Amino acid sequence: xxxxxxxxxxxxxxxxAALTAGRTDIGAIVTFTGTVRGTSEGTALSSMTLEHYPGxxxxxxxxxxxxxxxxxxxxxxxxxxxxxxxxxxxNIVLVVTASAHRHAAFEAAAFLMxxxxxxxPFWKKETDANGEGHWVDARESDDxxxxxxxx
Amino acid sequence: MxxxxxxxxxxxxxVGRSEERIDVPPGIATVADLIHWLKDRGPEYAHAFERAEFxxxxxxxxxxxxxxxxxxxxxxxxxPPVTGG
Numbered sequence: 001x002x003x004x005x006x007x008x009x010x011x012x013x014x015x016x017a018a019l020t021a022g023r024t025d026i027g028a029i030v031t032f033t034g035t036v037r038g039t040s041e042g043t044a045l046s047s048m049t050l051e052h053y054p055g056x057x058x059x060x061x062x063x064x065x066x067x068x069x070x071x072x073x074x075x076x077x078x079x080x081x082x083x084x085x086x087x088x089x090x091n092i093v094l095v096v097t098a099s100a101h102r103h104a105a106f107e108a109a110a111f112l113m114x115x116x117x118x119x120x121p122f123w124k125k126e127t128d129a130n131g132e133g134h135w136v137d138a139r140e141s142d143d144x145x146x147x148x149x150x151x
Numbered sequence: 152m153x154x155x156x157x158x159x160x161x162x163x164x165x166v167g168r169s170e171e172r173i174d175v176p177p178g179i180a181t182v183a184d185l186i187h188w189l190k191d192r193g194p195e196y197a198h199a200f201e202r203a204e205f206x207x208x209x210x211x212x213x214x215x216x217x218x219x220x221x222x223x224x225x226x227x228x229x230x231p232p233v234t235g236g
Contacts, residue, residue: 034236050235051160053228056212081235093236113236119214121228122235123160135161138232 001069001077003061005052007084010094019076019098026075028102030109032095038088040136044129050083050092053121057081064115068097071111072104079112081122114145154221156189158199159230162206165199175221182208183217185227200229207232 004010012031020026036048061079068077076098082091095112099105124136157170179185183203190200200206208215209228221227 052235053157053159053209053212053230056209056228059212060214117236118233120235121159121209121230121233123231124234125160135231136234138234142236 001062001065003058003065003079003081005054005057005061005081005083007082009082009091010080012094012096015078015080015094015096019078019096023075023098025100026098027100028105029096029098030102030105032093032109032113033091034093034113036086036088036090036092040126040128045088045126046129046131047127048086048088049125049127049133050081050086051123051125052081052083056121060120061116064112064119067115068108068112072097072099072108074099074104074108077108077112079116081116081120083122111149114142114149117142118146152222154224155226157226157228159228161231162199162229165195167195180220180222181217182210182215182219182221182227185221186217186229205231 012033016029038045065077065079074097078096080094086092095109097105097108125133126136127133152175153172154175155170155172158166163169179188186200186203186206189196207230208217210219210224211226
């Protein structure tokens with residue numbers, strides 16, 4: 001279990017290798033990568049800036065990860081979320097889950113992303129081609145996505 | 152009671168600062184009370200907190216509802232609904 005909040009890009013194969021090094025009890029690894037779209041509601045974007053709440057972000061990601069480990073038999077997990085200025089096509093977030101079998105790894109990865117999107121204190125600001133910036137609104141569909149995880 | 156307030160995203164832009172230390176006046180018991188009090192501190196606060204029902208809060212790095220008590224808090228963060236991922 002580990003989380004990272006960083007400005008730098010991440011390397012998926014390196015992250016997976018770090019999670020699985022020396023392990024022979026893992027049978028399934030799922031990775032999810034979120035990237036910056038080049039358009040928002042039909043408008044071309046020049047960049048996206050991610051702000052976060054230092055201290056709380058790491059604590060909240062760790063809480064979400066702990067909850068996933070309570071619900072599924074995971075051998076390991078990793079969350080990396082980037083902050084700062086990003087360009088279209090850039091990586092934003094990486095979730096890796098490792099388990100003995102695929103169902104736990106798939107479900108835990110989806111759970112981590114759904115929880116992260118509604119609980120981790122990150123905020124996106126998009127800048128369009130004219131240099132106009134605006135804050136991204138939260139989506140009701142993200143809240144709805146949590147419903148399937150209610151116990 | 153002295154507490155650090157932190158503001159994020161458009162709340163930070165509207166308030167015009169990212170954090171400040173305040174002395175909590177007597178009678179302010181909950182996050183909602185604090186928001187109500189902050190709104191009267193000036194036009195920038197009134198603007199930032201005008202739609203208080205959309206403001207999220209955290210006490211010492213954990214999400215709380217607006218009816219949560221603030222006694223003992225060291226840091227209170229205010230921010231819009233999160234949009235990461």
